[in-house]
Amino acid sequence: MSWLKPLAPFLATALLGAPALDQLPAWAQGPAACTEAPPADADAWVLLDRTEFTYRGGGEIRLRAFRLVKILTEQGLEARAFERDGLGGAASRIEKLKGWNLRPDGTLVTLDKAWVATVSASGNGELTRDQRTVALLDRVVKGSLVAFESQEVLRPPLGPLVVTPVMGPHPVRTWELAWVKSANGFPSLGAEPIPPRMATWNLPPGFPPPAPDATQIRLEGVPAAPRRVRGAPHPQDTLPWVLVRFQDPALPGSMDGSTWDSIARGTHTRFELPRAPFAPVPEARGLDALRAALRWIQTSIRYRIVYLSPERGWQPATPASVLRNRYGDCKDQAAFLLNAAREAGFHAVPALARIHEGHAEPVQPPSPYAFNHVITAIRLETPSGLPAEVTTPKGRYLLVDPTDAFSPLGRLATAHRGRQVLICEPEGGLWVPVPPDATSRPAVTVALDGQITEGLAFEGTLTLREQEDALGLRSAALEGPGPVEAWVGGHLNLPPGSTWQPVSVDDPMAGNGTVNLVLRLKAPGALRKAGGAWSLAGLGLPRAPWPIQKLGRPRLSAVETGAWIGWSWKAHLKMGGVLAPTGPAASLETPFRKATFQAARAEDGWSLAFTQTCEPRRYDLAHAEEGVRAQREDRARFSQFLEEALTFAVQL
Incomplete structure (x- = not known):
């Protein structure tokens, strides 16, 4: 009956309505048989995420990782990737990597290579030999069962300790971290095994911390980590992780990380x-x-x-x-x-x-x-x-x-x-x-001096003074004229088609804590007709903040905003006596900011002044929706505040 073997997957699918799970490795077959309904709205469901580790001296930690994922939607296809970041060299390496893709039609696609792709993780001006190992299983589709098994060797530079996150982009049915005494698939290390010390941080309610002498952790029903959104605390502060440390007194130069x-x-x-x-x-x-x-x-x-x-x-x-x-x-x-x-x-x-x-x-x-x-x-x-x-x-x-x-x-x-x-x-x-x-508070001071021409353009001088590196002007000036010009186009809220010529830029390393930029500016459309009134462009004024949450989506993480940049803006505009601001004075106060605006008659035009101070705000997860509403209201009110402040009408 050997001629039937190539047809076995198709026969199994036809007779049983599901792929033959015995094509998967033994460790994956039990979790793959799960008949529970997956979590709502999940694109992929991690049925098992297990890591085994051992240490037998020399500063070297051995890891074996087992991961089984069920692909639920097209968006979940990202789970077909295996990725690991490491330092490369003698600090980390992957010795074995295997992958299985059991498709819903019963066909099996495998990956079995010691190395798949290793690329440099350098970036942002770093000079490093960090490495990223990437593997992709082929022909993964909705309904596939994707499994990866890897064996890694780590020699952490700070001694034998690793920090492992608990949550990932997809929910996990069973999450396990376990110390193994025996080789258990690892090459023989010879020396007597040293037990670990494990500690947890930010475990969700219902997940008790391990005992001081625990050698394994098992968690059921781990939710997916909230996707990164604007205005959220850093994952380091909110997401759960596990620290595994081996205290090896025989290891020269090892840092004792126990206290x-x-x-x-x-x-x-x-x-x-x-x-x-x-x-x-x-x-x-x-x-x-x-x-x-x-x-x-x-x-x-x-x-x-x-x-x-x-x-x-x-x-x-x-x-x-x-x-x-x-x-x-x-x-x-x-x-x-x-x-x-x-x-x-x-x-x-x-x-x-x-x-x-x-x-x-x-x-x-x-x-x-x-x-x-x-x-x-x-x-x-x-x-x-x-x-x-x-x-x-x-x-x-x-x-x-x-x-x-x-x-x-x-x-x-x-x-x-x-x-x-x-x-x-x-x-x-x-x-x-x-x-x-x-800590100094970053601040920006803008002075605008010029005229509104008959063509409704602004022509004049814009002077900006930056405290610290508030908007990144100082960093741009360190790189030269080109980056400064690009910085002007991205930060000064200028109308399309504006042109400018730098008059002077301070030495960014002058040591006085500030840097000054003076521009000759031409901004077409600086004054635009808006219904029965006229609207002045926000030349050098701050923009309204980005929304931190899309409408209709629940907030799954706390709300945290930093102290935005303090802003002071003054403008002297020659524009004749026909138009006048519709509101000569206004103020705004929200949980996030205080702002003021004033307008006064000046020779041949108007003097305008704007100030803003901002404070950091935090809403914990229980009050996150309140924080989203408050930030959305702040954004709307600030936009309206600026719009009304910059509105001019014909003076009768």
């Missing part, structure tokens, strides 16, 4: 590097020496993420090499400033921070991966009077971020607002909040 104190001690040790003579202003003393050192770094060292060696981890480059190369990432520049501060007679240590992407807080499970940035903390014997000074049980420290090319000594960039840092002394860690006054 914040041990992480601080390990970080301090890594920053104890050979000294390099550095004296940018030999006669400077005290805080003046720190100012001189910081200023030299800001103007002479280029920030660049450099991971040419995946094994480097958090080990900073020596001050001598940074001085020679004139570039480095945050840990390199922090180590360089520590060296300069110590040369000037200060006690200086690293401080770990998290910026942009979520928050690091002492209530989280201890992990070096809680941080994504490192700055410096310089101990002070007497008060400095500077806003970035903090007081701790061990005395006063001045927080300094040498990667911030624009803030003077005593100030920190807005990215540090509302954050905490871990000061890393040799005895342990000191958690301190960043003082609110230490």
Whole structure:
């Protein structure tokens, strides 16, 4: 009956109405037989997501991952892809990868290659050997059962610990993470296995945290992670993840990640590097020496993420090499400033921070991966009077971020607002909040001076002053005239067809905390007929914010908005005496902003003034719909406010 074997899948489909599940690997056959209804509105359903891991010394973690997905809609076809990000080199590699696509007609498509495609993950100016491994199963359709099995070797640069997210783009029926003592399919590692320490963060209600000595976690009915939408907290703060750590005392150079104190001690040790003579202003003393050192770094060292060696981890480059190369990432520049501060007679240590992407807080499970940035903390014997000074049980420290090319000594960039840092002394860690006054608020000041021509165009001068790097003008100016011109077209709310000629642009590294741009501007259609009135274009005024949620869709994540840019706008417009603003004064106040507008008669025209201040707002998940309504109302009211303020009518 061997002649029937090629027809078996088709016979099984015809007789049973379903593909023969025994074509899948044994681990997938049970979950594939599930007869439960999938979650509503799901495009794909992960029937099993299981990861097994083991560690037997040498800093090497072995992982085996098993994933079975049922494709429910055409949109769910993205689940046919297997993707892994890694550092490459000796830090991570995939040793085996297999894939199965059991189609609803019973045919089986397989993938069985040790390597499928490995591409560089470099980007955004980074210089790195990070790698992304990608595999795509062929001929996946709606109704397919897609399975992947992989075997990976990890050698994390910070020691044997990994952070695993729980939620993904699709709901999961069964999610498992398990330690295996035996080889269980792994190559023999020889040494006695070391048990893990597992910790969880942000587990949803109904999912109790594991016991301290747990060696596996099993979760049923895990929902899909909310899709990234505007105005949402970073996933680091809200989504669940599991930390798996192996404490190996025999591993040289391994960081003990069991407590914040041990992480601080390990970080301090890594920053104890050979000294390099550095004296940018030999006669400077005290805080003046720190100012001189910081200023030299800001103007002479280029920030660049450099991971040419995946094994480097958090080990900073020596001050001598940074001085020679004139570039480095945050840990390199922090180590360089520590060296300069110590040369000037200060006690200086690293401080770990998290910026942009979520928050690091002492209530989280201890992990070096809680941080994504490192700055410096310089101990002070007497008060400095500077806003970035903090007081701790061990005395006063001045927080300094040498990667911030624009803030003077005593100030920190807005990215540090509302954050905490871990000061890393040799005895342990000191958690301190960043003082609110230490972070400057980005702001923009615009002055418009010109006339409305007979052709209803504006011709005149626009002067913009940017505080910090509020709109990115300073960053554009660092790159040259071309980027500045592109920046003008994208940020100044100019009518189509506008032309401009830069008169002057400040040196972005002048060190005064601001940068000024002066333009000669021609803007056609600056004044347009709108019904029985006239509408003035918002030349240099802020636009209304984007909506954070599409109409008709439920909000599945909390609402969080940052402190938008403060704005001050003044215009002197020569436009004759026929037209006048319909409202000479107006104000607006919402949960997100306060704004004012005033108009006054001036020689040959009008003087107009607009101001805006904004505050951060957060609505937790239980009040997310309220937050969406509030943001939608703010957007509508602000648009109406500007429209009415810029409306002119014939003066009788």
